[in-house]
Amino acid sequence: MSTTTTTWLAISGLALVLAGPISYALLLRVPWVRSTAAPNLALVAVGLALGLIAAVRARHGWPVWLAAGDVLLTLMFVGALFGLFRLPAPSQVPGEQAPAPDFTLPDQDGQPVTLSSFRGKGPVLLVFYRGHW
């Protein structure tokens, strides 16, 4: 009975640790999930806890190795989210209420667009993006 419980804990632990990154990849289109990864990290945390409980109960053998795998997967997921994908800090972003720096740039048809030409007409939303590749 006890062994069955340990087996169950170890396997569901690994399943949850794997479900974290997989569900993150599937839910990338949901803005708050993409930005925070909160539900995915929660899945991983629960999975890791189950795996560790299983390892402590078993003391030796495969549940311990599985728990070590859980720890490794968790570190990889957290490391990727917060380390690998970190961007450098912006430098000298103009402050609020400051006059926006003007520019003239070609649009997709090569026609020049000047930011200050919209002054007096209405607000402008600038969307800087990383480019296409």
Next chain:
Amino acid sequence: MQQAGGTVLAIASDPVPKCRQVHQANGLPFAVLSDVDLQAITAFGVLHQKGPRGKPIALPANFLIDADGRLRWGHVSRRVQDRVDPADLIQHVRHVIDL
């Protein structure tokens, strides 16, 4: 935003043909500007000097400028996957348009 008399401008360090590709492939209802010289990207402080493949690119960022040409709100991503929540963005746009 555009219905309320506003303008949306997308900016990246891509050359014009790449911008045209992005514009057409996504059927974008706004202009996609090419900032190969990093003029606007640097002016707004959102230069990512060593982007993927070592090329300088823009950090993902949004700036809202009012009709007087003043900066009213900005958001710069700190992680690759971090983006503005569209609902948040709409709130800020509404606020600037109402004024």
